[in-house]
Amino acid sequence: MSTQKIDKLVSTYKENKMFNSYTKSLLKGSYIRAVNYHETYPQDKEKFEKQLAFLGQYYTSVNMEDLDKFYKTKRWHKKKPGLIISLFEGYKNNYEVFYPLLEKYGFVGWYFVPAQFLEIDVEKQQHFADSHMIYYNKNIYNGERIAMKWDELKEIDQNQVVCSHTMSHFRFDNETSDEVLKREIIGSKELLEEKLDSKIDVFCWLGGENFKKGSKVSKYIHEAGYRYLYSNNKIEKIG
Numbered sequence: 001m002s003t004q005k006i007d008k009l010v011s012t013y014k015e016n017k018m019f020n021s022y023t024k025s026l027l028k029g030s031y032i033r034a035v036n037y038h039e040t041y042p043q044d045k046e047k048f049e050k051q052l053a054f055l056g057q058y059y060t061s062v063n064m065e066d067l068d069k070f071y072k073t074k075r076w077h078k079k080k081p082g083l084i085i086s087l088f089e090g091y092k093n094n095y096e097v098f099y100p101l102l103e104k105y106g107f108v109g110w111y112f113v114p115a116q117f118l119e120i121d122v123e124k125q126q127h128f129a130d131s132h133m134i135y136y137n138k139n140i141y142n143g144e145r146i147a148m149k150w151d152e153l154k155e156i157d158q159n160q161v162v163c164s165h166t167m168s169h170f171r172f173d174n175e176t177s178d179e180v181l182k183r184e185i186i187g188s189k190e191l192l193e194e195k196l197d198s199k200i201d202v203f204c205w206l207g208g209e210n211f212k213k214g215s216k217v218s219k220y221i222h223e224a225g226y227r228y229l230y231s232n233n234k235i236e237k238i239g
């Protein structure tokens with residue numbers, strides 16, 4: 001579900017206490033759904049808070065154990081359907097603005113982080129973002145840090161889920177060399193695991209491709225030891 005859609009639902013709810021059928025059909029379903037966020041600026045905090053309060057009425061959190069259990073038993077074990085809230089690119093504002101709100105509303109965020117972004121010096125982050133399809137609002141940007149710090153991500157990792165989103169926010173194609181695939185898929189996992197001293201089980205590539213057995217990319221995802229592949233429209237268990 002897009003954030004615009006949630007906003008629409010929130011406004012529908014506010015204006016119309018009796019849910020219309022459109023709203024009902026979107027909220028129905030008993031398993032796991034996902035909603036994606038990218039930048040989460042402080043000026044939108046109130047809006048996010050409303051969205052999370054709204055979502056909290058109908059959905060419950062999903063952590064790694066919940067997902068494992070779901071795949072193992074093929075049954076969703078909580079009363080409300082699960083909601084995976086994913087945050088992409090490792091923005092500082094994901095930590096400063098959204099993470100406390102997730103904790104407050106009892107949700108678990110899934111942070112998809114291009115590990116190299118956190119390694120870039122502050123003064124070079126703008127250039128890195130510009131050249132690696134990491135978007136940020138240029139009207140708001142004031143030269144400060146764009147990416148999270150490792151200790152912030154480590155704090156997040158205590159209660160929430162950190163996943164690899166390639167090393168450098170790299171989009172694979174048929175021409176991508178083995179060397180680059182190894183760095184982006186295996187290297188990103190190793191760097192995150194070393195910095196966080198924790199296990200990284202989920203990989204998410206750019207775009208919405210499915211896991212294709214036998215493809216070169218999938219071979220490395222498997223070899224790296226990821227257990228799940230997350231893409232735009234689904235989560236696949238691969239190990």
Ligand SMILES: [Zn+2]
Pocket residue numbers: 088089165169206
């Ligand atoms: Zn991304």
